[in-house]
Amino acid sequence: EKARIVIVGGGVGGATAAKYLKLFNPALDVTVIERNPIYIRPYGSSEVLTEHITMRDLEVRYDTLRDKYGIRFVFDAAVALDPVARVVTTAGKQRIGYDRLIVSPGIELLYDAYPGYSEQVARTAVPSGWIPGEQTALLAQQLKAMRPGGVFVLAAPPNPYRCPPGPYERAALVTEWLLQRNPTAKVIIADPKDAFVTDETMMLGWNRLYGFNLPEDYAKKMADKVELKTHSKPSMISWIRGKDGGRPLKLDARRMRLETEGETIQADVINIIPPMRAGAIARTFGLTDGSGFCPIERRTFASTLVPHVHVIGDASIADAMPKSGFSANTQAKVVARAIVEELAGRKAPEPLWENTCYALAGKDYGLFVADVFRILPDGKIGRVNGKERYLPLDASPVQIRLGARYQQAWLRTFTQDCFA
Ligand code: FAD
Numbered sequence: 001e002k003a004r005i006v007i008v009g010g011g012v013g014g015a016t017a018a019k020y021l022k023l024f025n026p027a028l029d030v031t032v033i034e035r036n037p038i039y040i041r042p043y044g045s046s047e048v049l050t051e052h053i054t055m056r057d058l059e060v061r062y063d064t065l066r067d068k069y070g071i072r073f074v075f076d077a078a079v080a081l082d083p084v085a086r087v088v089t090t091a092g093k094q095r096i097g098y099d100r101l102i103v104s105p106g107i108e109l110l111y112d113a114y115p116g117y118s119e120q121v122a123r124t125a126v127p128s129g130w131i132p133g134e135q136t137a138l139l140a141q142q143l144k145a146m147r148p149g150g151v152f153v154l155a156a157p158p159n160p161y162r163c164p165p166g167p168y169e170r171a172a173l174v175t176e177w178l179l180q181r182n183p184t185a186k187v188i189i190a191d192p193k194d195a196f197v198t199d200e201t202m203m204l205g206w207n208r209l210y211g212f213n214l215p216e217d218y219a220k221k222m223a224d225k226v227e228l229k230t231h232s233k234p235s236m237i238s239w240i241r242g243k244d245g246g247r248p249l250k251l252d253a254r255r256m257r258l259e260t261e262g263e264t265i266q267a268d269v270i271n272i273i274p275p276m277r278a279g280a281i282a283r284t285f286g287l288t289d290g291s292g293f294c295p296i297e298r299r300t301f302a303s304t305l306v307p308h309v310h311v312i313g314d315a316s317i318a319d320a321m322p323k324s325g326f327s328a329n330t331q332a333k334v335v336a337r338a339i340v341e342e343l344a345g346r347k348a349p350e351p352l353w354e355n356t357c358y359a360l361a362g363k364d365y366g367l368f369v370a371d372v373f374r375i376l377p378d379g380k381i382g383r384v385n386g387k388e389r390y391l392p393l394d395a396s397p398v399q400i401r402l403g404a405r406y407q408q409a410w411l412r413t414f415t416q417d418c419f420a
Pocket of ligand 1: 008009010011012013014033034035036039041042043044045046076077078079104105106107129130131132162163166170279280281312313314315323324325326327328356357358359
């Protein structure tokens with residue numbers, strides 16, 4: 001009898017797992033349970049805010065996965081798990097049995113993280129858009145309608161969160177766009193953190209493009225590697241980090257005020273990217289621990305809490321691997337391989353994972369962080385490529401432009417790898 005693999009969540013992780021299971025063993029019976037018949041991709045979604053693309057361009061369909069690979073799709077929400085009988089139940093009361101279950105539900109945003117903030121407020125007044133959809137469209141509308149000289153505040157999330165360079169890329173792209181249509185506007189990032197991945201190369205881009213002066217400690221650290229411009233006028237973009245009082249505390253949506261540890265910022269448009277945890281269904285299934293995310297056995301991403309279940313993507317605790325689409329995709333391939341080998345009575349091979357997060361400081365200013373990961377002697381997933389992880393600080397203008405081309409090409413080829 002054919003082994004039945006069921007996958008909950010048809011986003012990056014789930015779609016990739018389904019495709020690669022079928023590529024590795026076409027005889028498997030693979031079913032994806034996904035609540036939305038059209039996937040709206042989060043990666044690249046900040047480009048909607050700057051009118052580079054439209055909401056429609058974010059849409060991804062499942063026809064190819066279904067027709068070319070013979071993957072079955074159930075468009076319904078998973079609501080319950082019976083781990084003993086090995087059955088997933090959906091909102092539409094379908095009962096779907098499995099031999100192995102893969103769960104890749106992405107994230108849930110914590111709309112109750114700040115007083116004055118709620119899902120209702122996010123839907124109508126202070127959008128997040130970190131799970132793309134109507135809130136992304138609302139934020140785009142608000143930015144377009146912002147008064148001349150208006151203030152856009154982006155509240156960055158605490159660690160760990162989906163797409164580590166993402167909030168800073170969003171702020172940069174919005175700044176570049178405002179420079180053209182609303183040049184006296186301001187962009188303020190209120191951040192609970194003191195650092196972020198790609199911080200040096202990203203802020204170097206801001207220094208060159210938007211009149212940004214780096215915090216003194218950064219400028220000092222980078223001084224022997226690159227020449228920074230000194231700007232006398234106030235910058236269009238600013239970053240208030242945790243130690244300078246940037247931590248968001250409270251929202252007054254009616255007055256459009258964000259209170260941080262250091263000050264109360266009067267804004268015209270506010271984008272809160274709240275703290276997050278694993279997609280809610282992971283908790284319902286009993287897969288999360290006290291951190292809100294899902295502990296896994298590293299070699300196979302099998303849940304340490306529920307047998308015969310694997311958790312991948314943003315919902316999993318993957319140590320040094322960031323919560324990114326690239327990570328979810330490479331984890332999916334490793335899990336597909338592990339399941340195929342185990343079902344055949346063989347041992348899963350020693351895994352190796354990759355991640356590259358491309359990010360833009362402007363539409364022609366590309367940068368990246370690139371890593372290779374394996375299980376280190378301490379039993380955790382760690383990086384193996386040493387220090388050479390970023391665009392070099394002394395990169396030439398051509399390398400930087402090329403970085404932006406790579407980012408755009410990646411968006412296209414990556415979607416193909418996951419969904420076609
Ligand atoms: P998702 O892709 O979110 O998929 C989860 C799926 O599960 C969804 O389709 C959801 O509908 C479904 N689901 C949830 N619960 C249920 C249920 N109960 N029943 C049925 N279905 C359910 N990553 C990069 O690598 N590079 C980038 O440049 C990049 N840029 C980004 C920019 C932005 C602005 C954002 C927001 C994210 C970016 N990311 C990027 C991150 C990337 O999009 C995510 O890390 C990735 O989508 C995670 O994949 P996933 O499978 O864990 O979750």
